[in-house]
Amino acid sequence: MKKRVYFDKYEDMRFISHLDLIRFLERLFKKTNLPIKYSNGFHPRPKMSFGNPIALGTEAFGEIMDIELEEDLSNAEVLRRLNSAQVLGFRVQEVESLEGKGNIVEEYPYTRYSVEGSCSVVDRLEALLQQDQIIEVREKKGKTVTRELKQRIVSWKRTENCITLSSINISPNAYLELSDIRQQEVRIKRLGYEKAKDKGEGLC
Structure with missing residues (x-):
């Protein structure tokens, strides 16, 4: 039985990092007898899969996780058990049955973010986003790698003082670095995913 x-x-x-999130969920499954x-x-290992990893320090809402169960449980019961531990900073909003294999990244190629900070900080990020090209140059294994972001x-x-954006397989961190903005200067939220047919803009 598969659940989303x-x-x-x-x-x-x-x-907590993505690896720590996986460890946390393993303990949560045991604690709630899922x-x-x-x-x-x-x-x-528990049979579960995710979308793109959440960058450290980013709040995330509407994250998606696919799991497989040994027993036939209702969606309401899975939700009840996962929330019964009442972990601060973690909450399950919805559970639905999943048919077929499912691939979160392929089904939801767009990710929505908000970046909030002081006026001067957001000005710098806005100036970067207004450019016709955003070029990132990095050194990787002794080679110069260039990406057009x-x-x-x-x-x-x-x-x-908030910028919301929808992006493809990239977090705002790359744009913050190019804008000379430290992560401590902003509050980043991942607002969920969008399918290709219904992409749009998030709200702060």
């Missing part, structure tokens, strides 16, 4: 779980990771939970299905082999942005909008 929509969850939020916020407040202090935003400071009959998760495990892989075979010498090191069995403008094409990764589907849409963006500024409302006061």
